[in-house]
Amino acid sequence: MFFFLYIIGLVGIKSISTVLNAENVRIKEAVSIKIGIPGGLLYHRYATFINTFINELDIECIFSIETNREILDMGVNSCVNEACLPMKIFHGHAVFLKNQCDLLWIPRIMKCKNSESICPKFCGLPEMVMSGTKRKEGVIDYPLYMDRKREVRHYLKKLSENLGCNENKALRAFKKAVISYGQAEKGIWDKEYPFIIFLAGHPYNIYDKFANMNLIDKLHSYGIGVITEEQVFDNNKEEEIKHLMKRPYWLFYKNNYGAGKYLVRNQKINGIVYISSFSCGIDSITIEMLKNDIGDFPFLILKIDEHTGEAGMNTRIEAFADMLERRRIH
């Protein structure tokens, strides 16, 4: 008899405690964490991916607005002055989100798919932002090695811990995001214009309309269509970098150099426009290598920085368009 009572008592305590625990869990989930995602740097390229991932996770999220003068000014004030324009813009977005979110998501991309890197500043981005914006707490700053599956899982595990959601849910969301990114249309390839040029550069310079002062629309208005490096297959790019002494270890060097050379060699374009931010270390090498290797070919380099004087840029684009026109006639 006592034995039965004892067992019933045990079960009762256990059930009560599980109910309590469940409530605890529910309370934990109910405290929603607001995550802030700065809309700078690689957000321009991976917007589909990030949006799907956040949607699937079902967490509250705040995106920064499109880059504008105010954001740039905030960035310039909070960033170290030797950094390049995209870095300053990213700082501006971070300052914009600083007081509106619980967690600020700053990706620290150490290695890309085939162990390429992007730029040392990407590896030190969280430190730069933390010291620039004076926000030391509540920053997601763990390293992301995309060349190793285990590391990506580790990243997701940590992320789900911080966001207070299930790890499997995060994994599922990640997989869905990868699929949706794979299906999404990437890059630009205009076919209805008389001229077509290869618009080279980093995605954050190409797609940020404020930073590049609406470059793509300007080119269109002169009857120049645009093709970007995403439209060239990876194996074609690989083919073009084979003759180099050393395999390039920067993702955007490989992409721009490989795609540019492939398009020139197969005569798919009339010219190249390279949009580059001032004091970009990677572009300083890519531009020179590309220029030396393609020989006599129309090549326009546009440098952008935080001084937004538009007239100089307009003149140069116009001159380039005239030059393409004359090349066709003669």
Add this chain to the structure above:
Amino acid sequence: MKITFPHLGDAYIAVRLLCNEMNVDCIVPPLNTMETLERGSRYSPEEICLPFKLMAGNLMEGIENGADTVVMVSSNGPCRLGEYGELLKSVLDKNGYHADWILLDTVQAIGIRELLKRAGLVWGGKKRSKLKLLGALKGVYKVIHSLERMEKEIHFRCGYEIERGRLKAILYKCKKDICHSDSINDALKIIENYSDKVKEIPLDREKNPVKVVLTGEIFSLIEPFGNQYLEDKLMDMGVSFSKRITIGWWIDTTFVQPLKRARMMSKKNGFLNYCIGGYAKDTVEEVIEAKKNHYDGVIQLLPLGCMPEIVVKSIMPDMAEELDIKILTVVFDEMNGEAGYITRIEAFIDMLQRRKQHVLYGY
């Protein structure tokens, strides 16, 4: 086959001795001058960092003096140094300086076998005794280390000197003599002689000079032309300073104890927890060490546009505040208006001096 190589501080002394010992024809390009920089920057891309421009100038002069093979080191980090070889070849070829290239890459990038094969190419296909090579390498290693030990001693003693300028004179005379010596043993003897002389210089032990740590980007630290002869200026000012990043340190961390470095790189220090390429993390650790060892200030040197050091520069205000140490960042490029640098460094040293004497205002 005649090899040439770009300058990196006093590395040419060691390379020349090694080549002499192993009977390899080697052409040492003239030391860096304003002319070297002008020639280099004429053909280099506009926004590349200063070391590239100097190296391009060196190699042009080396090839003009009759060299036909260039030996370069390379790296695999996200820093620009790894792509130097490729771009230098492209730039020099375009301007009519043709040469064969031997790129000594890191083990992680090409594997140890390929590295040894490439290093073997330096000997020009001739068979040479491996024992002799090992002996020569050991000797050169010894030369570098003893020279650096002496240099460090001089840098430290500078602040305590009674008659300013004598230690500096000894250092320069020693380097000049080594350049004229023919064998490793001679060089070692010369260094030993001069080390004894250093100890004989009278010092004022009552003095309390300003103590500074030099840190930053590795090329700017090692190559005196890259930092506008900053060390000489500090010696003239009577500042006692230390510089850990030298060629000997580089050889130690890259070849002799790579595991130790890997372990150091994985340690977290609270300011910059990950290795981001270049020597950024080392710079951060230098500052922490400087505080531990009671130095008064830190001078960070970097060439314009150096990517890893920019990250460090952005953390510097935090570090200065948290560790209570003064940090000066000096950026170098090919415009060498010397007066600007001197003013800033003098002002920094003056500020440290005043802080030391407990002046309660003005810093």
